Amino acid sequence: MEENKNLxxxxxxxxxxxxxxxxxxxxxxxVGQSLYVAGLCTIGTALVIGICTFLTNNNAYYLLYFALxxxxxxxxxxxxxxxxxxxxxxxxxxxxxxWLTFAIFALSFFVFANLYDTLIIRTESYDVAxxxxxxxxxxILLLMGMCVTITGYILKSRWLxxxxxxxxxxxxxxxxxxxxxxxxxxxxxxxxNYCGVVNGLVPCIIIAIFAFIGLTxxxxxxxxxx
Amino acid sequence: MFQPLDxxxxxxxxxxxxxxxxxxxxxxxxxxKEQTGATAGNLSxxxxxxxxxxYIEVEKTFKGxxxxxxxxxxxxxxxxxxxxxEALKSYLEVK
Numbered sequence: 001m002e003e004n005k006n007l008x009x010x011x012x013x014x015x016x017x018x019x020x021x022x023x024x025x026x027x028x029x030x031v032g033q034s035l036y037v038a039g040l041c042t043i044g045t046a047l048v049i050g051i052c053t054f055l056t057n058n059n060a061y062y063l064l065y066f067a068l069x070x071x072x073x074x075x076x077x078x079x080x081x082x083x084x085x086x087x088x089x090x091x092x093x094x095x096x097x098x099w100l101t102f103a104i105f106a107l108s109f110f111v112f113a114n115l116y117d118t119l120i121i122r123t124e125s126y127d128v129a130x131x132x133x134x135x136x137x138x139x140i141l142l143l144m145g146m147c148v149t150i151t152g153y154i155l156k157s158r159w160l161x162x163x164x165x166x167x168x169x170x171x172x173x174x175x176x177x178x179x180x181x182x183x184x185x186x187x188x189x190x191x192x193n194y195c196g197v198v199n200g201l202v203p204c205i206i207i208a209i210f211a212f213i214g215l216t217x218x219x220x221x222x223x224x225x226x
Numbered sequence: 227m228f229q230p231l232d233x234x235x236x237x238x239x240x241x242x243x244x245x246x247x248x249x250x251x252x253x254x255x256x257x258x259k260e261q262t263g264a265t266a267g268n269l270s271x272x273x274x275x276x277x278x279x280x281y282i283e284v285e286k287t288f289k290g291x292x293x294x295x296x297x298x299x300x301x302x303x304x305x306x307x308x309x310x311x312e313a314l315k316s317y318l319e320v321k
Contacts (some may be wrong), residue, residue, distance in 0.1 A: 007236055009317035015238060016311070019245035022261050087250035087257055 023087060025225065028155045030086035031095050032222025034076055035148075039215030041072045043208045050204030062203075065110065069103055094154050102147040106140045113139075137203040141171030141210050148214045160218040167214025175206050229313035232306055234279050239264055239272045244299065244307050247282060252298035273297060281306055 045068050052061040086092060113136035120129045145168010152160030174180070180202040235241055242262045246253060259269050276282045281303030285296040299307070 007238060007241075009314050011238075012236070012241060012310075012314055013318070015241050016245040019242050019261065020249045023246055023249040026257070026261070087246070087253035089250040093251070 023089065024091065024155075026086045027089055027091045027095075028157065028222050028225065030092065031151065031155060032219045032225070033079065034219070035151075035215045036219030036223055037076045037079055038072045039211050039217075039219055041075055042068060042211035042215060045071060046204040046207040046211065050201050050208075053204070054201055062114075066107070069107070091154055095151050098147050098150050098154070102143055106143055109139055109143075110136045135175060135203070137206060138172045138175035141175065141206070141214075142168050144168060144210070144214055145171065148218060152218070155222070157218070157222060159221045163214055163218040167210045170213070171206060171210035174210075175203070178202070180205055229316045231313050232310050234275065234281070235306060235310045237272070239268065240276060241310075243269075243272060243276065243297075244281065244303065247297060247299040248304065248307055250298075252285075252296050255295040255297065258297065276303070279303075279306075 045064060049061045049064050052064075053059060113134040117133045120132050124132060145164045145166075148164030148167060149161050150164075152158070152162075152164055235244060239262060242264075243258060246258055246261055255266075255269070255273075258264075258273075259266060262269065264272075273282065273284065277284050280300055283298050283300050285298075287294050287296060
């Protein structure tokens, strides 16, 4: 940027608007990259858990979801190691706190739902237990969609808002009506033969699909904005 | 009537630095350099001028083993920036 002694009022305003916009875009790109990485890590973890559960028929692999925040943190730091850091701004702080809130609520709910389900399975008959059990994934998907939507509003990104709404509500409905199970039943006929496979794989497939819609896709769009 | 423009802010690079800092809590030197496209030397000189006027605060720390210069706008700088924008408006309204 050259020194210009004959700076006009219009040019001054242009510089101010340009720099404020650059600052907002830098935060958006930074958030975009974080969403993209978080999405890929979530998809990867969900697939690993799904495959392990499928091969061993052991739901204990679901506990690996607790490692997800650490995986995302580590991979994000690695990806951003050589980049100039984005400035600390009100937008960035609001987005970071939104996701921190999501992490606290999602992990707490996941722990509560698993403890509750374990208790119900041990104390009630199979029929009663299956009706009383809580599926944490649909609620977590709803919370995730809500956070993506709020992030979209903060960053004024229409794509992010829509991806959040579709990812969150779509995931909730999908999981509530067990659409994956129905698809399995539709393509494979009698579902009882595949019950174990479906029960182990369905949440992982849903998490992977909606992490792509709600995190990876909008993250990629924010990253690529000009 | 035209309001006088702050000569310290009425410079492309200094105005760009202040505009970047007004929308951020704080920013690191490499980020400001990247966004303004200025050379490190020129940017350093302009940051020193803004610091001397009390418009910004500069904190020199370390990030691991690397030195890190953090810049943030001071309350005085924020006020000067607001007055500068108000003064600009008076020029634009007349036109």
